[in-house]
Amino acid sequence: MRNIDFKFFKGNVLNEYNKIKKNDGTPFKVYSPFWRNAEQFYLERLPDKISKVKKCKKINTLFKNQIKSEEILPKSDWYKKFEKYWVPSEQKAHENLDNFVNKSILNYGVDRDFPSIKGTSLLSPYIRNGQINVGDIWQKCKKLKSNNVSIKKYTNEIGWREFSHSLINYFPQMLKGNLRKEFDKFPWVNNSKFLNAWKKGMTGYPIVDAGMRELYETGWMHNRIRMVVGSFLVKHLRINWKEGEKHFRNCLLDFNEANNVAQWQWVAGCGADAAPYFRIFNPILQGEKFDKQGDYVKKWVPELSKVPPKFIHKPWEMEKKYQEAINTIIGSNYPMPIVIHEKARADALSAFQSIKKKISHQ
16 A cells, blocks of 8 residues: 555644743743743644655554444443433534534623523533534634634633643643642541532532532533532532542543643642632622522522522521421521531631641741
8 A cells, every 4th residue: 555645633632732832941830821822833833744655564454353332331321311411423513613603702701600591612522522623613713803802712711721731741740639739738628528518519509509410410510610619629628629620520521631630720729820729719609690590500409499589599598487488498408508608718718828837837
């Protein structure tokens, strides 16, 4: 066999990770300069050359010992419920992209924070499973030729994905531990009761519980809510981010090792260009700001469907007689908060101060 045209194709990224470095040859640890360089490199790159296979000495086939589908399919049909939410095909991926670009992207900068409306592209499971390429998404967005800030914010999300892949390749230790080593001394709490309550969406904080139930039901969670539930686990409960990373890995249809590890370390404050640990989301205020009427909460936490908007994110503050009137008893029909926000916040800040002291005494 001779003269067979072929190309090398990179994985589902815009650039190979080793192409994007600082001028001194070291890797970036901060997102903004990384993405500025990565986007420029992508724009200026030369197209891949076509090479030829001049001679094939040995013919290999990959189809001698095929795995039978029944050998790898799950033994139970737990996956059936996902058919209500996802159509896993390349055609559907491109339909979703077209609909998002034509109808929603110009409002993405605002709408993306509100989980009760369809303000995001919902493309992450398709990217993860190879049904659409990030290069196609980027090109489609750039064809709009608009200075609308929402388009830039959306393509920046591709940038964060690229940044995450760069990080785990340059710093593979992130896959098993903290990038910032001072967090190796952080006093995490080992509390299986609280961890299970978080996983099941039974923490007593409606916006957190709605997110965790959405995840288990659909295999996906709104990005704003991912930050809220992540912050709650590592700061309110002070449970190691690795437990959250493991649970997301087991549940997410859009699971991507680089994204998952980098985002959990970002939330926990121990990663690259991370949110500081002392930035602690208030789950009540997050709910009131981004789910004011409680539409998202009531969809995923139906036992709170009769609670008025005033109390939907703090139902324990309703008078007992009102709880009885709407047949929603907090502590019975729905749990009381497993931790008190103000105390949990204070304990988290105290724990963070303890590692700062240990560092200063080294």
